[in-house]
Amino acid sequence: MGSLSTANVEFCLDVFKELNSNNIGDNIFFSPLSLLYALSMVFLGASGKTAEQLEKVLHFSHTVDPLKPGFKDSPKCSQAGRIHSEFGVLFSQINQPDSNCTLSIANRLYGTKTMAFHQEKSQISLERTQLTLRL
Numbered sequence: 521m522g523s524l525s526t527a528n529v530e531f532c533l534d535v536f537k538e539l540n541s542n543n544i545g546d547n548i549f550f551s552p553l554s555l556l557y558a559l560s561m562v563f564l565g566a567s568g569k570t571a572e573q574l575e576k577v578l579h580f581s582h583t584v585d586p587l588k589p590g591f592k593d594s595p596k597c598s599q600a601g602r603i604h605s606e607f608g609v610l611f612s613q614i615n616q617p618d619s620n621c622t623l624s625i626a627n628r629l630y631g632t633k634t635m636a637f638h639q640e641k642s643q644i645s646l647e648r649t650q651l652t653l654r655l
Contacts, residue, residue, distance in 0.1 A: 524606040527579040535576075554625050558604055593631050 532552035539548050563574040575581050580603055607642060614623045 524603070524610060528553055530579040531556050531577070534579075551625075557607060557625060560607065562605070 535550065535552060535555065536548065539550065559574065559578055560580075563571065563578065563580070566574055611623070611625075614621075
């Protein structure tokens with residue numbers, strides 16, 4: 521989970537620098553974990569150049585060990601699949617029953633019945649992070 525925390529901090533600083541450059545002297549409030557999580561849901565279904573760009577912007581390129589070529593095609597073993605596993609661990613640790621605090625993040629995937637979702641990739645996200653999908 522430490523690697524996910526590192527990615528979150530680096531992404532947070534990037535977003536803050538961008539927001540601050542356009543709003544000098546203003547108060548800025550945002551949830552970097554929520555942004556990172558929402559964009560990681562997009563990353564789970566991305567491929568090719570889009571996946572490479574998301575991986576770079578979200579700082580996921582150095583969060584987990586590189587995969588051998590034969591495993592890259594398996595959604596459960598993919599970089600995005602492993603990132604979602606780390607999110608699942610993070611959220612379960614934060615929301616322990618004996619914890620003094622609870623974190624609620626209201627991210628949801630929305631789609632239409634005409635939009636094709638990769639069932640296996642959607643299931644990975646749903647299983648590991650208690651995410652809901654609305655059509």
